Amino acid sequence: MLFFSYFKDLVGREVTVELKNDLAIRGTLHSVDQYLNIKLENTRVVDQDNYPHMLSVRNCFIRGSVVRYVQLPPDGVDIELLHDATRREARGG
Amino acid sequence: MVGGLRIFTDRVGDGAGQPVLDVNNGEGLMHVQPGVSIVLGNRASESPGTLYISTKQVVWLSDTDRTKGYAVDFLSVSLHAVSRDPEAYTSPCIYTQIETGSEDNESEGSDSECNGTLDLSKINEMRLVPSDPNLLDTLFEIFCECAELNPEPIEEEEEVHNWIFSADQMEDQTLEGEDSGWDTSLNPTNSIGFSNGDHDLTRTVLELQIDDQRFEDAEEMESDSNSTHQ
Numbered sequence: 001m002l003f004f005s006y007f008k009d010l011v012g013r014e015v016t017v018e019l020k021n022d023l024a025i026r027g028t029l030h031s032v033d034q035y036l037n038i039k040l041e042n043t044r045v046v047d048q049d050n051y052p053h054m055l056s057v058r059n060c061f062i063r064g065s066v067v068r069y070v071q072l073p074p075d076g077v078d079i080e081l082l083h084d085a086t087r088r089e090a091r092g093g
Numbered sequence: 094m095v096g097g098l099r100i101f102t103d104r105v106g107d108g109a110g111q112p113v114l115d116v117n118n119g120e121g122l123m124h125v126q127p128g129v130s131i132v133l134g135n136r137a138s139e140s141p142g143t144l145y146i147s148t149k150q151v152v153w154l155s156d157t158d159r160t161k162g163y164a165v166d167f168l169s170v171s172l173h174a175v176s177r178d179p180e181a182y183t184s185p186c187i188y189t190q191i192e193t194g195s196e197d198n199e200s201e202g203s204d205s206e207c208n209g210t211l212d213l214s215k216i217n218e219m220r221l222v223p224s225d226p227n228l229l230d231t232l233f234e235i236f237c238e239c240a241e242l243n244p245e246p247i248e249e250e251e252e253v254h255n256w257i258f259s260a261d262q263m264e265d266q267t268l269e270g271e272d273s274g275w276d277t278s279l280n281p282t283n284s285i286g287f288s289n290g291d292h293d294l295t296r297t298v299l300e301l302q303i304d305d306q307r308f309e310d311a312e313e314m315e316s317d318s319n320s321t322h323q
Contacts, residue, residue, distance in 0.1 A: 019171065019172070021171070021190075021192075021217075023190075025172075033241060035241070035244040035245070037240060037241060039237070043174070056181070057174035057175060057176050057177075057178065057181070057188060058174075058175055058177065059174060059175055059233060060172060060173075061172060061173050061236065061237050061240060062171070062172045063171050063172060063240060064244075064245075065244075065245045066171040066172070066192060
C-alpha cells in the first residue's frame with residue numbers, strides 16, 4: 001500500500017504518466033486507488049507525434065497495470081523518506 | 094479471454110435484444126446507452142448502435158445489422174477519457190485506448206484492414222460517440238467504476254518474499270548439518286539453481302559452502318611443460 005499512500009499525498013500536483021506503450025501524458029493528479037489506477041485532470045499528451053488524436057482531454061483514467069513510470073515533481077519527493085518507507089514495506093513491517 | 098477488441102454477435106432472444114452475458118460467473122449489466130456510434134481506429138464511424146456496459150466488458154451492438162457487434166474487456170482498456178477537443182475528433186466522445194498485447198505498434202490503424210477484412214486485433218483506439226454529448230460525463234464515470242471492478246487478476250497466493258538486505262541477515266539463516274564432500278545423490282536441495290517448487294532459494298544458496306573443495310584451483314600437473322608455446 002506504500003505507493004497508494006504516497007500518491008494520495010501527491011493529489012493536486014502535476015505529474016507525467018508514461019505508459020508501457022511509450023505514450024506520456026501530463027496532467028494534474030486527481031485521484032489514485034489501491035490498484036494504482038490514476039485519474040488525471042487537464043491532461044495533455046507529451047508526445048503528440050505518435051498519438052495526435054488524443055491531444056487535450058479534460059479528464060483521463062489510466063489503468064494501473066499499463067503504467068510504466070510516474071514522473072514526479074522534484075519537490076514532491078523526499079528521497080530519504082521513500083527509501084526508509086520502501087525498506088520497511090518490503091520487510092513487511 | 095482474448096486481449097483487445099473482438100467481434101460480438103451473441104444476442105439474447107431472436108437476435109434483436111441485449112448481449113448475452115456470463116451471468117453464471119457474475120457478469121451483470123451496468124448501463125445501456127442507445128444512440129451511440131462507434132469509431133474503431135482510423136475507420137469511419139459506425140451507427141446506429143447501442144452501447145452495453147457490463148461489469149466485465151464494453152459491448153456495442155448495431156441497431157440495424159444483427160450480425161455486427163464489437164466487445165472489449167475492461168482488462169484490455171488501458172485508458173479512457175472524455176474528448177471534447179474538436180481538433181482531436183469532430184464530435185465529443187469517450188476516447189479509449191485498447192491494449193492489444195502485440196508489440197508491433199507500427200501498424201496501428203494502417204494495417205487494420207487487409208484485403209477489405211477488418212483485423213480487430215490491431216485496433217488500439219476506440220471512440221464512442223453518443224448522440225447526446227451531455228451523457229459523456231456519466232459514461233466516463235461508469236467506465237471508471239467498471240475499470241475498478243476489473244483489476245489485474247492475481248495468479249496465486251503471493252509467496253512471502255525472502256528479500257536479503259544485508260550479509261548479516263544471511264548468517265541468521267539456520268542451516269541443516271551438511272558435510273562439504275561430494276554429494277552424488279540427486280538431492281534437489283543441493284542443486285544450484287533448482288528453484289522450482291517451494292524451495293527456499295536463500296537456504297539453497299547458503300548450503301553452497303564457499304570453502305567447498307569443488308572451488309579449489311585445479312592442481313597443476315608437474316609434467317606439463319608450460320614454457321613451450323608454439
